[in-house]
Amino acid sequence: MKFTNGYWLLREGITAAYPAQVLDAVPGPGTLRVHAPTQHIRHRGDLLKGPLITVDCTAPMPGVIGVRITHFEGGVENGPHFELHHEPHDPVVAVDDKEATLTSGDLSVRFRLDGDWRMEFQADGRTLTSSDVKAMALMETAEGQHYIREQLRLNVGTSVYGLGERFGPLVKNGQSVDIWNADGGTSSEQSYKNVPFYLTDAGYGVFVDDPGKVSFEVASEQVSRVQFSAERQQLQYYVIHGPTPKEILRKYTALTGRPALPPAWSFGLWLTTSFTTSYDEQTVTGFVEGMAERDLPLSAFHFDCFWMREFNWCDFEWDPRVFPDPEGMLRRLKDRDLHICVWINPYIAQRSPLFAEGKAAGYLLKRPDGGVWQWDLWQPGMALVDFTNPDACAWYASKLEALLDMGVDCFKTDFGERVPTEVTWFDGSDPERMHNYYTQLFNKTVFDVLRKHRGEGEAVLFARSATAGGQQFPVHWGGDCESTYESMAESLRGGLSLGLSGFGYWSHDIGGFEGLPDAGLFKRWTAFGMLSSHSRLHGSSSYRVPWLFDEEAVDVLRHFTKLKLSLMPYLYGAAHQAHSEGIPMMRAMMLEFPDDPACASLERQYMLGGDLLVAPVFSEDGEVSYYVPEGTWTHFATGEKVTGPRWVRETYDYLSLPLLARPGAAIPVGSVDDRPDYTWADEVTVRVFEPADGSRTTVRIPREDGTAPVEITVVREGTRLRAETSDASLPWGLEVAGGPSARAAAGTAVLALTLSDARG
Incomplete structure (x- = not known):
């Protein structure tokens, strides 16, 4: 003001x-x-x-x-008041x-x-x-x-x-x-x-x-x-x-509050029904089978709003006209090793059976005169659950528990922003202060249910609204974007800004939510989406399976999905850092290079973890300009060197984009590329990029069971590169980008390479 x-x-x-x-x-x-x-x-x-x-x-x-x-x-x-830790x-x-x-x-x-x-x-x-x-x-x-x-x-x-x-x-x-x-x-x-x-x-x-x-x-x-x-x-x-x-x-x-650590499976590819599209079990099964037939690894399937009957959002009941056997359907999907997510929000439409139930029990937000607050924007006669009432939280949670018992694994917690101020809250909260804070209570209620029933390491949301402290309940996605290159760029700006606000993980709708992307945009957005913290194919009125665009879109999705899954030993390490330190997985360049003034305003590229530079392509012709900080960087896919500091302008096909490894980086690459949750240190290869003479770099590869990570320490001594592991029971490898490599069988604790020149 x-x-x-x-x-x-x-x-x-x-x-x-x-x-x-x-x-x-x-x-x-x-x-x-x-x-x-x-x-x-x-x-x-x-x-x-x-x-x-x-x-x-x-x-x-x-x-x-x-x-x-x-x-x-x-x-x-x-109140309410932010919960702060001293x-x-x-x-x-x-x-x-x-x-x-x-x-x-x-x-x-x-x-x-x-x-x-x-x-x-x-x-x-x-x-x-x-x-x-x-x-x-x-x-x-x-x-x-x-x-x-x-x-x-x-x-x-x-x-x-x-x-x-x-x-x-x-x-x-x-x-x-x-x-x-x-x-x-x-x-x-x-x-x-x-x-x-x-x-x-x-x-x-x-x-x-x-x-x-x-x-x-x-x-x-x-x-x-x-x-x-x-x-x-x-x-x-x-x-x-x-x-x-x-x-x-x-x-x-x-x-x-620090972000919780999402489960490993959540870092794989999510596919959804989209919003207003028509779908039933046959449609869903067709999508899932189509992905499998095309060797497109899929980790999660999401059912958006119309899994419930129209005008009944939310009653948490499957629409019997479309899904007559939801338990059986979920079991059949889970037999395909899929995790299931369903859409929910904190609003109760007047036609929902839960409206009368919530009204009678006093669980719905009230007007100052004591009546239930209602309006028609979004759902006819809808009301809001009053999460300042502990009994209302327990009531709402009980509806979710029934879904978890049925086989649902997580929830997309949509909405939570349109919260009125001319109301009376159960606990007497100030309506103006509660407007932003409402989402904190909503997401916490849902996240606590998941922690209780799925365990601490398995709880994950797909949330849209948040305020300070909301980073504790990941993951958040970027909301309703248009299917344009401009909206793709604004989505990235939003994600980087959120990361600089304490949020560790972030996603967005690949291809854009509103409208139908052309094949070129879909393929460019796919590369960006699969090199994000979390990756979801989702739209409004059109499906997002790649073969509906063109066959090359299938190749692009396969390529970048498998690339991401092979990078899980590296990415989950970055996820651990977000959880333990509050450093986001997707980082604005200024976060990694605060002393380089050229990085201060960069917003069309980012660091994925501390060692990989990503520059999405925001143009039809594949031309992209990006900035390379000081040092000799290496294209991750080709081994080509780029020396900074300088700006680079290049043109890329749909199967590539600028993905550069930082000088001195040691990046663990997994041996599995068809799922995100595997034993990351088993058959891992540590790829080393431009190590400086005398450098000593330790790579910590998380274990899926949460025990102490496997450590591999790489030391450069003149023209010799030596690496040793803390767990010799697992086979592993060492590779210099563009240079020699070696693999070790189980029981080998040390590997050494002779570099071809003094630079490595």
Whole structure:
């Protein structure tokens, strides 16, 4: 929200009060409280008028400092609140005549006591950002609305990222962003996944601890500041020190929750019925058999909305006219080694038998007058399940448990964005704060059911909406995109932005959701989709099996599916890192190369894990431009070398795209390419790319059973490359890209290669 008319004036009807100076600083055990009058205190008469702003500083974990700005503190705050995780430590508080500081780890907040207002955050001997004169403010409109606003300075050249899954430019500088979940597709400023957290390339990130509507002006209202505001009497935010972008994400996800680790099978190919297409068991079986006949490995099959009867969404009952024997059908599909997903949402249509049941029990969201809130947008007379009611959660979960008992493995948790505010929640939650937070309760309820019935390592969703902390319940997909190259590119921007907001895994509808892609677009999107964290073929009114496009589409899908499955030893290692550290599998280039200014705004390419560069092709003619950072990179498929830093322009056929291995990378490649869940270390080949002399690289290959990973350490000594494994019981191999290779039988712990030249 903008409050000013240019730099000098306020907008008509807006009044502002700014902290002018520090009146006093009160230290406490690991805390610091500052009282800041909104006028300079020249004599005692100035002490008789307000407002007075109170600023409380705390430190939930080393390197993270919380700031709470308060005007009136007598109000009732009904929640909800983000669940945050604290790490006990001992912040250092110091107050003297000139300054007051609180230090947590390497990060300090400092208040000037002998002059005009200034609060600054310092680390590594420099000021990261600051709240200067006329930055922090109490803003009031002519209608009596009261906002707390903060502005944090942006140093020259600083770029801002994150704020959820946003489909515009990856760098948020110059943008206005409202944190307000909406079902707006992928082609507007709206987002399904809004996260009040931004990350910078200047050593810090900022998380606004407010689940409601927070408005960000990112170098837009004040071009040298990031502004955030909310209609509140109190606002809390945290400054998170890195210094690297990865370390910022580690600390942010430690604070808000790390992603769960999805099951191995979920990384394979998912096929769906699509949305409004006509299908029955014969249709589904035909698709599954068609995939098998064409040697297209399939891991999961998804039934979209019409597995239930029309106007009954959701009643969680199979439409008997189309699926007269659902238990038998699911058993037959599972006999083909498939996992089953079904579509659900948190809305209950009036015709659903569950509407009367939920209404009678008080499980549905209510209007202020006590009646059930309803509307006709999406399903006639639909209501929302009130997940603030524990009994409603248990009721909803019981419906899902029946499906799990039937053979369903996971759920696509659709919708959850269109949540009204003129309502009354069971637990008294503030409707405005609950709008974004509703999806957290919805997805958690479903995820908890899966954890209970399928086990900790088997729970997985396909979720559309989210907010801060939603990364704990993966996987999320990018929503309703068009079948165009432009929408393919905006989908990638959304996924990279979400990854910079703490989410570890992300997917999208291969070929686009709305419309029918031509064969060329489908094939280009297939390559991108199979080199994403999770891969799903899905559409709106048309099927997405490849033979409906052309025979080459079958070849393309087969090629990239098998490539992905063979990379599972590498990809599941990246998945473990997302789970344990909060580093996303699909990474914006700035995350891996924060010191390369050319990477700051790159949004048409990404790193898949830490060692593979992917540049999808967004053109009919196959031409693509991509940036190669410093060093000698290697095309993964051909072994061709590309030396950076430089831009490269090339043309690719449908069976290829820029997929480059990082200099010094050691990438484990599996021996199986027809399923994602296998013993990844058995017959594994470690491919080594441009190892530097004296380098020592350890590859950790996860085990599917969750026990300690197999470690293979590769050492370059002059023209000799030596590797040793922690588990000699498994046969394995070593290969230098474009050079020699060797394989070992079980019982061999060490392999050595003589390189053809000093470069390797």
